[in-house]
Amino acid sequence: MINKNRMEIVSNYVDSLFPDAKCELFYNRDYELVIAVMLSAQTTDKAVNQVTQKLFTDYKSLLDLDNAPIEDIEEHIKTLGLYKNKAKNIKGIAHTILTDFNGVLPSDKNELQKLPGIGNKSAGVIRIEVFKIPDLPVDTHIIRISNRLGIANSKDEPIDIERKLKKLIPESSWIKTHHQLIHFGRYFCLAKSPKCSECKLKEYCKY
């Protein structure tokens, strides 16, 4: 595993490349972010944004979503993979927030994971975005980068990588570095054809 000095080099580099990195999911209300994060499983933020604008215009509240016919929700999101299951989750999220949390989104990580389709990573993203609580959720991009740069190994689960990164990065930088690593994976250190020839981390990279 790399040390804090090496991690600082990585953090500074992604900071220089993506100083303004932020969440790219479209939302206005806190529960809309929850739904967008749930929908983003195994698809791109861009694909999610293409369906949520209309979804959130047609269903303007948690109650609207809770009462919506499941077929209508499916119709709105049918371009996404796993849309039938995701439609159930949308209604389940609305219903759970209304009935179990009195209509107020909880900030507690365990409580958030009671919402259908929301696991540890998604709960971390919601805490960062809605509540500005420092966290460092690990997605597919961060897993790939961590393996390539020797932060993690192929046997590590996402939660192991999250723990390692949290030890290497000061808590005050968790949110910023989380966004910047995702941007680095999305636009630079891509799964296929990463931009290695222009990458300043080449000498530390196992790829």
Ligand code: SF4
């Ligand atoms: S050298 Fe290539 S694979 Fe390694 S971190 Fe840079 S872009 Fe990614």
